Amino acid sequence: MQELSSIWLNGKIVDWKDATTHVLTHALHYGTSVFEGIRCYKTLQGSAVFRLGDHIQRLFDSARIIKMCIPYSHDELYQATLQTIRENQVDECYIRPLVFRGYGEMGVDPTSCEVISAIAVWRWGAYMGEKGLKHGIRAKISSYTRNSMNASSPRAKTSANYLNSALAKTEAKELGYDEAILLDMQGFVSEGSGENIFIVKNGVLYTPHPYSILLGITRDTVIRLALDLEFDVRETHCTRDDLYLADEAFFTGTAAEITPIVEIDGRPIGDGKPGPVTRQLQEIFFRVIRGEEETYIDWLDYVEKR
Ligand code: PMP
Numbered sequence: 001m002q003e004l005s006s007i008w009l010n011g012k013i014v015d016w017k018d019a020t021t022h023v024l025t026h027a028l029h030y031g032t033s034v035f036e037g038i039r040c041y042k043t044l045q046g047s048a049v050f051r052l053g054d055h056i057q058r059l060f061d062s063a064r065i066i067k068m069c070i071p072y073s074h075d076e077l078y079q080a081t082l083q084t085i086r087e088n089q090v091d092e093c094y095i096r097p098l099v100f101r102g103y104g105e106m107g108v109d110p111t112s113c114e115v116i117s118a119i120a121v122w123r124w125g126a127y128m129g130e131k132g133l134k135h136g137i138r139a140k141i142s143s144y145t146r147n148s149m150n151a152s153s154p155r156a157k158t159s160a161n162y163l164n165s166a167l168a169k170t171e172a173k174e175l176g177y178d179e180a181i182l183l184d185m186q187g188f189v190s191e192g193s194g195e196n197i198f199i200v201k202n203g204v205l206y207t208p209h210p211y212s213i214l215l216g217i218t219r220d221t222v223i224r225l226a227l228d229l230e231f232d233v234r235e236t237h238c239t240r241d242d243l244y245l246a247d248e249a250f251f252t253g254t255a256a257e258i259t260p261i262v263e264i265d266g267r268p269i270g271d272g273k274p275g276p277v278t279r280q281l282q283e284i285f286f287r288v289i290r291g292e293e294e295t296y297i298d299w300l301d302y303v304e305k306r
Contacts, residue, residue, distance in 0.1 A: 008119040026101035031160025033100030034062035043291030048300035065156040094124035127255035136262030137178035142168040146182040146190040165193035184212035195251035218252040248275030
């Protein structure tokens, strides 16, 4: 990882190398942390963070689900994010706010442990490579079941939930695939290890119900863009057969953006190339995040005041 200069830690900007924590940090042992993944893009009017307010809100929602009180307001974290980008003098970056239970009494009960807040940024290109964005990636249905809604709250973006993702991702990569697709407890499609999933069949977009998934902000963006383009979009139960028989499939996520899926479990999706609907949505999405679509300009939060 390429280091930048500064990290925001508990209200102060500190040197990158000084943003460290004790080995008895509660979150390291018991997964008690919430985080976000956000991107800042170069736009026509200067650098802008995509849907920053919505990401900060999801951070607060995640914290509420795990009963952790964030010692800052929404606006303070919003401003701190912009400040961190400015301090590091980057025009494009990935942003990682993290709030976690720190040092205190050891044991599962986190309530005595301090709550630590941090915001780091770094340069991060296409999550699954430029080639993946352009030509699509190969995915595998995981042997791991997605976190279930009454076990670990998939709607909360907690670090604990990402052990499930890491197991699935590692398995997929070891078997020669780029990404995993996890099924939920009932066997319906849920999401990728770090992305939501859509399929296209006969011109209609389908995406899994919001029960056993993280409610992705890119997912929400794509639904809105597709509806505005007058596509029929349905949140539904999807089976693995629906994936195999889809005309097109793609992942959505802040890191993955819109990544076409061209093969699942050794079966080509459609003709094995990114399809026209995926291309159309990719095209508008990249225009939106670069401030080239006036209709969606409110989704951009500019780093410098305009
Ligand atoms: N699902 C999971 C498990 C994820 O980690 C992510 C990435 N945050 C997503 C979906 C997509 O969410 P978003 O579009 O908000 O990045």
